[in-house]
Amino acid sequence: MSPRKTRAPATRIDAAEAKAELPPRARILKSAHELFYGQGIRGVGVDAVAAAADTNKMTLYRHFTSKDELVAAYLREVAAGIEASWERIGRLHPDDPKGHIIAWLKDMGRQMERPESRGCPITNAAIELPDETHPGRQVIEAHKRGMRRRFAENARKAGLKRAEMIGEQLLLLLDGAGVSLQTIGHESRPIATLIRHAEWLLEMDEGK
Numbered sequence: 001m002s003p004r005k006t007r008a009p010a011t012r013i014d015a016a017e018a019k020a021e022l023p024p025r026a027r028i029l030k031s032a033h034e035l036f037y038g039q040g041i042r043g044v045g046v047d048a049v050a051a052a053a054d055t056n057k058m059t060l061y062r063h064f065t066s067k068d069e070l071v072a073a074y075l076r077e078v079a080a081g082i083e084a085s086w087e088r089i090g091r092l093h094p095d096d097p098k099g100h101i102i103a104w105l106k107d108m109g110r111q112m113e114r115p116e117s118r119g120c121p122i123t124n125a126a127i128e129l130p131d132e133t134h135p136g137r138q139v140i141e142a143h144k145r146g147m148r149r150r151f152a153e154n155a156r157k158a159g160l161k162r163a164e165m166i167g168e169q170l171l172l173l174l175d176g177a178g179v180s181l182q183t184i185g186h187e188s189r190p191i192a193t194l195i196r197h198a199e200w201l202l203e204m205d206e207g208k
Contacts, residue, residue: 025063027053032074037121041071041128041136071125072135078121079143082108086150097154098202105174105198109191112181119178147171158202166201173197 022030031052035044046067050060064070086104093100112119126140152167160166173194180190 024053024055024059028055028060028063028070029073029077032070033077033121036071036074037118037124038116041125046070068135071129072139075122075125075136075139075143079139082122082143083146086147097157101151101154101170101202102195102199105170105195108174109177109194112178113186113191115186117181119181120175123175123178144171144175147174155202160202169201170198173201 028049032044032049035049035052046057046060049070050057053060060070064073085107089104089107090100093103108120111117118124122140122143125136126144129137129140131137148167148171150167151170152163155163155166177190177194180188180193184190
């Protein structure tokens, strides 16, 4: 009897077909996202990205002048998605700046708690890109400063007196939760810890 052929799950087939329909630049970026996040930026070369995008290095370099520029474009796309989610959730909490923060952290937490998650892609990239002149590093720092500012602005809107410090602490909590997922795993429930500490932090400053 001939061996039974197994078929890839429908969702995987659908995703592959959807990617194949994208224009080359978008296909390259999508493949870069999957590989850089899953295997690390340093561990993935342009050959692997081109192959995953079903193209070649010549096409890749036509859209991105170097791997560094591809990394920067990948990080800009990730940062834009995170920042868009902040704005989207903010529209659901127009008069509740603290609720906005907690709802957004919970949304980030749900994404980071997926089985395939490796934490925050921006934080992971920061560890891999220590060179301050790398174009991706500039994206990372601008994004993290922006998130710290957003946290502080909402804390200020909520009438909290230590708004700048709270913004700094919330960013530290968020980054720490993402790293904890990789160092001590999901069973340690770092996202639940993140939310609990963020709620406590936003309440403790009232009336002081």
